[in-house]
């Protein structure tokens with residue numbers, strides 16, 4: 001059965017791999033972008049998830065063109081790394097407003113139609129860093145840990161209505177975000193990852209598509225690590 005899927009930040013990186021995987025599954029896929037346009041063959045809407053009006057407009061457009069969003073993948077995210085003592089209010093707020101509040105905004109907007117349709121799947125893309133912390137990422141780690149509480153609260157509110165809210169916690173993935181790592185940082189991270197390699201975006205997409213699928217209807221409020229063993233035990 002073909003479903004309507006929205007992937008925030010689906011114009012590149014992990015989000016794009018997720019969008020392509022749902023497309024391959026035969027679903028109707030919408031992605032958001034902030035001006036880059038949609039990649040070849042994908043349906044895109046312009047949306048800045050830090051702006052509630054922009055979120056509302058994007059959903060209204062998707063509802064008109066593809067139908068109500070049945071599967072929401074809250075993937076869009078940013079980093080703004082620096083040590084605690086140097087981090088400004090703005091740097092903290094920007095990251096939390098995008099990664100955590102932006103995900104809450106899209107989940108809230110999607111939930112009314114999911115309730116009406118008596119079906120919904122939400123997947124929040126967190127990070128291993130949200131579970132084990134990382135020096136220089138107090139803003140990012142806090143925002144990603146917050147997604148676990150967000151998903152689990154949604155599970156408790158809406159779990160009886162055939163709506164699931166789960167979290168995928170990737171380790172380090174080959175995208176623009178990790179292209180910023182220095183060779184030394186990359187080498188140091190590789191030493192700590194049991195798989196001894198970074199993930200490909202498609203490996204995050206596979207877990208995400210699974211959580212939205214028929215077979216995962218009884219998985220709710222779960223945190224699924226896709227991290228090559230990096231965060232084991234969390």
Ligand code: NDP
Nearest residue numbers: 009013014034048049075076077127170172173175176177
């Ligand atoms: P990229 O930096 O490659 O892409 C980030 C995406 O988020 C882009 O599509 C970007 O849009 C979008 N975005 C950022 N801010 C906003 C906003 N305000 N409104 C709408 N869209 C926005 O990141 P990745 O693909 O690497 O990461 C995707 C997700 O996975 C993020 O949440 C990230 O934290 C998480 N993650 C990534 C890991 C990694 O190693 N790469 C590891 C663990 C988690 P635009 O193109 O317009 O900038």
